[in-house]
Amino acid sequence: MLPSTSNGNPSSSGDEANQQGKLKKPVKSVIPKLQNCTVNLSLFRKVAADELREMIDSVQTANPHKAFVFDPELIGPLSLIVPYSFFIAKGTGATEPEIGLIKQDKINFKTNVGSVFYVTRPRIDLIKIMASQINHIVSQPSPPNIYIVFVPRRTLICEVLLEKMNILQHIQKPLLEFSLDFIPFDNDLLSMELPYAFREFEVDGDYSALYSVARSIMKLQSVYGIIPNIKYVGKSAKMAFEILQEMTHKSETNLNQINPSIGNLIFFDRKVDLVSPLVTPLTYEGLFDLFYRIQNNLATIPFLAQPVKKEEGEEESQQQQQPVKRVPTRLPLNDDDEVFKQVRHMNFLGVGAKLGSITEEIDRIYEKRKTLNAVDEIKSYFTLLPEVQQKHKDLTAHITIATEIKKETLKQEFRRRIRTEQDILSGEDPKACIEYIESCIIRQDSITSVLRLICLYSIVRNGLSQSEYDHLRQEIVHSYGHFAVLSLKNLEEAGLLKKSQSKINWSSSPFATMKKGLNLVVQEMTDETNQKNMAYVHSGYAPMSCRIIQESLNNSKWESLKSLFKGTEHVEFIGESVSPGMQISSQDVTVVFFLGGCTLAEISALRSITNHRFIVLTTKIINSDNFISSMLEKL
Structure with missing residues (x-):
């Protein structure tokens, strides 16, 4: 049964939270079968499901009825691990689980429950809503036992906040953790579903998620052995590599007993390629x-x-x-x-x-x-x-x-937008590109759509001129409100938006250098359906991240690849670690870990590379909309 809000209506939270609301259940299971995997990814799903089951079953009360209140953004990922029926309390005869959301201020359950599990990520905004709900629950006669399960782990700041808000006294000890590191999405795709990882790295300066990244790779190595060849590209990639090295060193004796079945690991920092998430995919x-x-x-x-x-x-x-x-x-x-x-x-x-x-x-x-x-x-x-x-x-x-x-x-507006993106990437007619962006602002297209184009223009051209920046900023504030100023500031801090203090020389920009060195833009694609050139995914633009990954697989090209980064902020964060002499059963298997998110087009591009098998790991599967949205300030 769904809980009721304070006014008695069923709770809901958009597409993800409305799993059992007005929408019809999918006929087929959303949980992938994971057949014909390069490595057995279903193992990680089973481990996660078993851990969650053990945690829930360890709580025994006189009243066996249990309720679950979820962080709205965890409902969807959990549906890929366990079915909806998983949360039906055993031995109660119930046919529907008691499920609620950390969304409304008050929450009521339709049955008398003995225990309530709050399953949430360690975020301050969620803690505040949760505190309000818990105060309401404990104010009722004979309140249930309340447990908090942090995903993937609790943080000190959340514990301090719970103490400060006088909520910790109502919570059963200890605070629980559910280390949901990997969520299998497909036969070769695992995601941690951390939607704000890139923002945390680049705007908040919070790199704590990298501990979970390294821990997840350790889980992989505990099954498939030490990965002998590791490369990293970007600041957060280097940090994840260093944490992993420390963890591996502590467990090296046990890991060395396993014959490695994965040949390579590449950590890739999203900051290195900010262009690809902003380009419209055409797959x-x-x-x-x-x-x-x-x-x-x-x-x-x-x-x-x-x-x-x-x-x-x-x-x-x-x-x-x-x-x-x-x-x-x-x-x-x-x-x-x-x-x-x-x-x-x-x-x-x-x-x-x-x-x-x-x-x-x-x-x-x-x-x-x-x-x-x-x-x-x-x-x-x-x-x-x-x-x-x-x-x-x-x-x-x-x-x-x-x-x-x-x-x-086939709509004219869609085709014009694609043409503008391609003009930006090829460096053609910047005046027309700015005019199109202005027209989008004037007719008040979605702010994420507008900011995506501005950021793409800024990155490719190595910044906006002062006059361009001031004019677009003024137009955005006029059309979308003053809150947009804070969002623009976040985009600047993340490197997505830049003001150039000198005259822009587009031909010598970092993107222009990479475009030439990696053949990123194919001016005339004679056959856009031919998947031999990964540029097909954007009808002429090959994702920079995937070109870098492709080149890094060839050791003879690794040094020349590093030379392309000279003069950029990333040059000091590129390196590798090789463990010679290890017997590897699958040299052609490479794990690629995108730190900060990975797009569907990038996954398609990697799958188009022949004679090599990839397992794609990412902190989040992103698109241009949710990538930009994660940077916005919501007032």
Whole structure:
């Protein structure tokens, strides 16, 4: 049962928190099967689920009913670890778990619970809301026992705040920790889902998340052995490497007993490549996320609405009098969807033809039934039929979605934005680019959309001139309010926005140097559907991060790669550690850890590199919108 807010209405929190609210449950599980993995990633999911189960079951009270109150941004990630039914209290006969959110001031449960678990990240704003809720709970007759579970670990500042707000006295000791380091999203993709990691590193100066990063790699090494070849690019990457080295040294005796099965590890600091998260992705998955938002392997599709089933006891005549209620379809998206698996990484220009070939393939299978004669043939056909029917259903959904995406991409405004981005990247017509940005501000496009273009322009050109900065700042404040000034300040501190004190020489900017040295911009792509050149993911721009990773795999190119960073702030934070003489079973397996976030287009680009297998780890799967949004001040 969902808890009620103070006014009696069900609680909700947008897409992620509305898991059991108005939206219809997805037919297929959102939890990926994780089949055919390079390494067994399901092991990390099992360890996390077992740890959470053990923690919950260790609490025994006279009243076995348990309630869970979640940080809204943890609901989605947890759904990739355990099913919704996981939180139903054992031995109570309940069919629905008691679940609430750290969102509203007061919270009431529909059943009498004996214990309440608050599951939250150690954030001050959440602690303050949680304190208000706990005060309300303990004011009731016979209040339940209250436990706080910090994810991935508690911090001293949160303990001090709980003490200061007189809440610690109401909490069962000790404060609990759930080390949810890795969340498996796909066969080769793990995320820590730390949405503010980049902001914490670059604006707040808080690098505490790097401890969790190093600890997560230690867990990986405890199963697959010491990773012998480690490279790092960027400040936070070097810091994570140093913490890992210290941890590895302390546990080296035990780790040396395991034969390494992962050849390489590359730590990559998001700060080194701030361009790639700001460029519009042009793969099917990237555009899907751009228009409909993929959150924790799940997308809500309004135009695939399904009718709501008739309530029990509702008369047929009453049903006919009222219009049919419909709810949006919630579509799980991972490699378990065979159709999505085949088209997700393709440039959108090639998706139509691929969907057509899948249609023909399914038609051929259906046609086979007309030629079946032998009993074994019929049995084999009907064994395969459910899988084909599911694929047919998925195909129908993706054809509908692709049709809607095509309509969006054909709109004049979308095409003009893509052209402006490409002009910025190639250094053409800066005056026209500024004029387009001004037009976006005047018609009050979303502030994240506007700031994304300004930041892209600033990074590529190594800063805005003083007059450009002052003018755009004035226009932004006029259109969006004075709170935007604080957001601009955060963007400056993070290196996303820069004022140039001297005349801008675009051709000698750090980006121009990298663009030339790594062939980042392909001016004339003859075939944007050809995945041999990773620039296909942006129809002409190859993600700088992925080019650097690609080059770093070749030891002969590593030194020349480092020379490209001369004159930049990153040059002193590039290095490597090699452990010679170790027997490695899979030299071609490389773990890439993005510190500060990784985009879907970057994942597609890495998967396009042949003759090498990647496992992508990241602090957060990001897109241009949530990347910029994490930097904004919300008043």
